[in-house]
Amino acid sequence: MIAPALSTRIVMARAYTCPLGRVPSAPMKRLGLAALLLALSTAASASAQHVVEAGEADCSTPRRALLTFLANLQEGDAHPEQATRCFDWGAVRIADHDRQRQVAQRFKHVLDARGLYVQMDDIPDEEDPADTLRVVPFSNTLPQFYLVRKGSQWVISAETIRHVPAWYDETFAFDVDTYLEGAPSWLTERVFGVTWWQLMALLLLLAVAFFVRWVVTWVAVAQGSRLLTTIVKTLDRRLLDRAAKPIGTVVMVLLLIYAFPMLRFSVDVNRVIIFGLSVAAAVSAVVIVYRLVDVFADVMAKRADDTETKLDDQLVPLVRKSLKVVTVVLGVIFVLQNMEVDVASLIAGVSLGGLAFTLAARDTVANLFGSVSIFSDQPFQVGDWVVMQGVEGVVEEVGMRSTRVRTFYRSLVSIPNSKVADGVIDNYGARESRRTFLKLGVQYDTTPEQIEAFCDGIRAILANNPAVKKDGYHVYFTGFGDSALEIMLYFFFVVDSWADELRQRHLIFLEVLRLADALGVGFAFPTRTVHVTTRAKEKELPDPKRPDEEALGAAVLAFGPAGALARPAGPQISHGFYPGFDRPEGPHGGQGDDPDADQADSRE
Structure with missing residues (x-):
């Protein structure tokens, strides 16, 4: 040659x-x-690359020993006697040639069915390779298969021979050759490069696999719904359906991986199909975890709705995003491993790039740790009125990078979480009560008795209001102003929102107006007295209302708890037209016979 x-x-x-x-x-x-x-x-170079042809036997090097085994068992040009020459039969005490041929042929079937293609360039072609005691063609997938030197010959080891029966049983659930011996001859005829029995078996296998996928998906949805309904009352069925489909796909792919080798296709076909099925199974497994994150987040969101705190409502989306990122990263590594990629070398190769990326993304990392700090310390909750970093508004969302605040002029401001965690936060929403402080000015002609009764009456109004904190209100005559006698009101509301605070303040101020009218107390405003000399006849002004002490006391009691004049809920003139009110039925609700009401409703 x-x-x-x-x-x-x-x-x-x-x-x-x-x-x-x-x-x-x-x-x-x-x-x-x-x-x-x-x-x-x-x-x-050509002389160094010696090729073993079918019918030859050369065990002088590891590569030639493998070529002797594989080349002499090729379909259509098989030489089993030559294929068995490079085996260590003496170590396993197998002298029968028929038994030797059977072991060699079954070993070849195992390698072909599993898609194990020997890369001859990786096998040494020297008689005495340096620092080599054994040659392992598939160190990851089939480590028990190796060649050893015996005298001047390289042979397939005795341990390999001992494992062949177990490998054959694991690869083939039943012996196809036994069933084909009594089958009609037309089943072994070829069409498009494959036999009829292989084609028919492949179609049957695909039909069974898709049926199994449908059954597994249905069972996963049914059992998943039964399990999750014990945790939450309602569940988004679409999320469960999306998570169940890849479960059925994984089972289908595993069935194909198990059954496809029994169809006895060539090693090239098996190699491609098994590789594709392995990648499909890995991708489907990652998709299962990815979609189960949505199911888990949906369950946690419904559990969070039942809690009093609002921050956990925002924690659920953050956990969802974080788990999805982790799933994608680990999933890519898992898929690469199933593609037989050396992930460790890949990670080592991108370590410098990762370091540069980390330096460039230090602000993003700082914001991520800031979000962790916010959720651990909980300085505010979603919906709280806060002032931070010069921004005042209501917290709308806490994300992985920033916190979004809706200002009172309805703009949306995003503040980086690192600045939120390091800055000063004034949380108005965390107040246990809401203060009201104001000064009322009454006219200078108000008598001391009226002032005392007026202060007592206001305290009675505060005591009668259920939203006022009862251990901290003060009403006193505190000073003489330029144009009025000043009465201080200082009290706290125990309410949940700013709207409730405004509502209760409105009701109390209405009661104060009614009390002032009942006591004859007039509110002062800045005035200027001008003295004009005139010859006109002076007109006598009527004396102002001056109730006696008994009438003043009766008026104070009437505005207290269970008093006849007390209206802590305010006068019910109408339903108030507050945000979210239900339009009443009847002639004034746009549903009756009043044409003006109907026209007003149409204008709205």
């Missing part, structure tokens, strides 16, 4: 010699010499 290659290269080299006896030029000499050296080196 060396001579033809060598002679061919020499002929090619001679093509560069000078014809017709002319002396070649220097460039032509150099070109011819280079061609000759290339031919000689190529010939030497």
Whole structure:
């Protein structure tokens, strides 16, 4: 085999010699010499790559021993006697040639069915490879398969021979050859490169696999619904359906991986199909976890709705996003491992790039830790009125990077979580009560008795209001103003929202107005007295209302708890037209016979 290659290269080299006896030029000499050296080196390389043909047996090197085994068991040109030459039969005491041929053929079926394609370039072709006691073709998938040196020969080890029966039983659930022996001959005829029985078995396998997928999906949805309804009352069925479909896909793919080797396709076909099915199973498993995150988040969101705190309502979306990021990262690594990619080397190769990325993304990392700090310390909740970083408004969302605040002029401000965690936060929403402080000015002609009764009456109004904190209200005559006698009101509301505070303040102020009218107390406003000399006849003004002490006391009691004049809920003139009110039925609700009401409703 060396001579033809060598002679061919020499002929090619001679093509560069000078014809017709002319002396070649220097460039032509150099070109011819280079061609000759290339031919000689190529010939030497060709001589080193010795190829074992079918019918030959050469166990002098690990590569030639494997070629002897594989080349002599090729379909259509098999030589089982030669294929068994490079096995260590003596160590396992198998002298029967039929038994040896059976073991060799079954071992070849196992390698083909599992799609294990031997890369001959990775197998040494030296008789005595340096620092090599054994050669393992598949160290990850089939480590018990290796070749050892025995004398001057390289042979497939005794341990490999001992494992062949177990490998065969694991790969093939039943012996296809046994069933084909009594089958009609047309089943073994070929069409499009495959036999009829392989084609029919493949179609049947696909039909069974898709049916199993449908059954598993249905069972997963039913059992998942039954389990989750014990945790929450209602559940988004669409999320469960989306999570159950990849579960059925995984089971279907595993069934195909288990059954496909029994169809006895070639090693090239099995290699591609099994690789694709393995990747599909890995991707489906990642999709299962990814979609189960949505199911878990939906359950946690409904549980959070039953709690008093609002921050956990915002924690659920953050946990959902974080778990999805982790799932995608780990899922990519898992899929790459199933694609037989050296993930450790890949990670080591991108370590420098990862360091640069980390430095560039330090602000993002700081914001992420800021969000963790916010959720651990809980300085505010979603819906709280806060002032932070010069922004005042209501907290709308806490994300992984920023906190969003809806200002009172309805704009949306995003503040980085790192600044929120490091800054000062004034949380109005965390107040246990809401203060009201104001000064009322009454006229200077108000008598001391009226002032005392007025203060007592206001305290009675506060005591009668259920939203007023009962251990901290003060009403006193505190000073003489430029144009009024000043009465201080200082009290606290125990309410949940600003709207409730405004409502209760409105009701109390109405009661104060009614009390002032009942006591004859007038509210002062800045005035200026001008003295004008005139000859007109002076007109006597009526004396202001001056109730006696008994009438003043009766008025104070009437505005206290259970008093006849007390209206802590305010006068019911109408339903108030507060936000979210239900329009009443009847002639004034736009539903009756009042045409004006109907026109007003149509204008709205």
